[in-house]
Amino acid sequence: MTVMDLFRHGDVDGRKVGKLPDAIKQIHTKTIIRGEATGHHHTFNGQVLVYEPTAPQYIVVEGEKRQVQKYIHVLKTAQLTHQEHATIDVSSGTYAILQEQEFDPLEQQIREVMD
Amino acid sequence: MSKITSLSTTQQEKLNTHCQKLHDFILHSGKDLTREEVESYIEWIYSKIGKPKPIILIFDSYLAQKVAINILNNNKFRESQVESQVWSQVRSQVRSQVESQVWSQVESQVRSQVRSQGLEFIEQSFGYGYESWWLTFTEYWKNEGIVKSDDFNSYLGLNRCGIWSIVYFEKSVFICKLPIKILKDERGRLHSVKSPSVQWRDGLDNYFIHGVGFEKDLWQKIVDRKLEPRELMKMPNTDQRFVALNHYGFERALTELAPKLIDQSKRGNKLYSIKFDAYTMKFLKYTDTVNGENRISFVKPEFDDADEAMAWKHNMTKNEYQNKLRVEA
Numbered sequence: 001m002t003v004m005d006l007f008r009h010g011d012v013d014g015r016k017v018g019k020l021p022d023a024i025k026q027i028h029t030k031t032i033i034r035g036e037a038t039g040h041h042h043t044f045n046g047q048v049l050v051y052e053p054t055a056p057q058y059i060v061v062e063g064e065k066r067q068v069q070k071y072i073h074v075l076k077t078a079q080l081t082h083q084e085h086a087t088i089d090v091s092s093g094t095y096a097i098l099q100e101q102e103f104d105p106l107e108q109q110i111r112e113v114m115d
Numbered sequence: 116m117s118k119i120t121s122l123s124t125t126q127q128e129k130l131n132t133h134c135q136k137l138h139d140f141i142l143h144s145g146k147d148l149t150r151e152e153v154e155s156y157i158e159w160i161y162s163k164i165g166k167p168k169p170i171i172l173i174f175d176s177y178l179a180q181k182v183a184i185n186i187l188n189n190n191k192f193r194e195s196q197v198e199s200q201v202w203s204q205v206r207s208q209v210r211s212q213v214e215s216q217v218w219s220q221v222e223s224q225v226r227s228q229v230r231s232q233g234l235e236f237i238e239q240s241f242g243y244g245y246e247s248w249w250l251t252f253t254e255y256w257k258n259e260g261i262v263k264s265d266d267f268n269s270y271l272g273l274n275r276c277g278i279w280s281i282v283y284f285e286k287s288v289f290i291c292k293l294p295i296k297i298l299k300d301e302r303g304r305l306h307s308v309k310s311p312s313v314q315w316r317d318g319l320d321n322y323f324i325h326g327v328g329f330e331k332d333l334w335q336k337i338v339d340r341k342l343e344p345r346e347l348m349k350m351p352n353t354d355q356r357f358v359a360l361n362h363y364g365f366e367r368a369l370t371e372l373a374p375k376l377i378d379q380s381k382r383g384n385k386l387y388s389i390k391f392d393a394y395t396m397k398f399l400k401y402t403d404t405v406n407g408e409n410r411i412s413f414v415k416p417e418f419d420d421a422d423e424a425m426a427w428k429h430n431m432t433k434n435e436y437q438n439k440l441r442v443e444a
Contacts, residue, residue, distance in 0.1 A: 004441060004442055005435075005439055006441075006442075008442070008444070009443075009444055011353070015430065015431070059430070061431060066430045084406075085404060085444045086405075087444070088443075100428055100429055102353075102414065103416075105348065105396035111351060113353050113412070
């Protein structure tokens with residue numbers, strides 16, 4: 001089985017982390033991100049536990065803080081589905097879920113991409 | 116009676132046909148309900164929760180219904196909602212009656228099928244219609260003679276009057292009629308570039324392009340191709356921007372903005388620079404993983420490397436993007 005450290009599913013990025021942090025709570029859904037304009041959603045099939053931070057949490061990449069949207073604990077390879085994106089297999093492990101970002105050149109600030 | 120644990124091919128086909136009929140009823144019938152039709156059903160619901168018959172208010176659009184509810188809640192007539200009572204004492208009881216007659220695994224199998232018929236947006240945006248999945252499923256079994264419940268018949272009858280959305284209060288109930296017409300594209304997404312996709316009797320319509328919702332003014336500018344590049348760039352929602360850009364014409368937008376290609380990578384990412392007013396801006400042109408179409412996204416101006424910019428967008432380093440990202444869709 002391929003060991004997976006990173007995955008990308010549309011505007012959702014997954015990044016393997018060593019373990020779950022303390023300041024989180026489990027939420028009873030397998031949907032990790034839901035789009036605003038289309039209502040489409042990234043949802044797991046399989047044995048996956050989903051958590052959300054109870055206070056803002058960040059991962060630093062290239063010296064830049066990225067806000068964690070959710071954490072997932074994949075117990076056994078699970079399928080991440082979406083109405084338009086192809087289904088991907090996510091291997092077991094603990095991942096931080098991050099949102100794709102872009103730069104707003106008029107406001108001169110970074111913003112999360114909203115599908 | 117033994118429970119049903121799977122569907123035969125014939126049952127599956129009949130169920131699909133049944134789902135399609137309900138789909139057509141909700142989205143295309145434009146059924147105009149009458150007060151007389153709903154009164155007895157509402158009286159039945161309120162008797163179930165031990166309350167007298169409420170005032171029935173009927174609206175021609177979803178927006179009108181919601182505005183009216185807001186007005187009610189912001190003035191001296193403020194009322195408590197009894198939705199939880201209706202939920203627990205009527206809906207859940209009706210459901211539990213009929214669910215005991217068919218196995219829930221079959222139900223979950225069908226749930227996704229009904230939703231794939233294109234009713235999904237109703238749940239997201241329009242409320243009550245989201246009950247259609249279990250009503251359709253149960254109605255099928257009722258027609259097959261397996262589900263027998265007077266309460267279900269009444270609950271279904273209320274829906275069949277032509278109700279898009281219903282909100283229950285202590286002394287009043289707010290009903291929104293079905294829309295007159297709903298227009299969709301070939302993939303079943305709400306869509307029209309000629310008229311509102313969801314047309315209500317009072318003209319408070321909803322506008323969509325390929326499943327992406329817009330306010331009327333913005334929709335009009337897009338379909339008339341009068342959107343300025345600046346407005347295009349300011350759109351914070353990528354789906355709106357993508358739809359607008361496609362309609363506006365990607366090449367036309369690029370030509371008008373006179374971009375300069377800075378870098379392109381083996382993975383097909385292209386980094387451009389443009390000057391706009393006092394700003395120098397950089398954007399990536401890349402291929403959408405869904406349909407292979409072009410997308411653009413602005414990145415920080417310090418980038419000069421297309422893959423590095425793409426990696427930044429996706430919360431990783433350039434090395435990770437080029438060498439470790441193995442699963443992408």
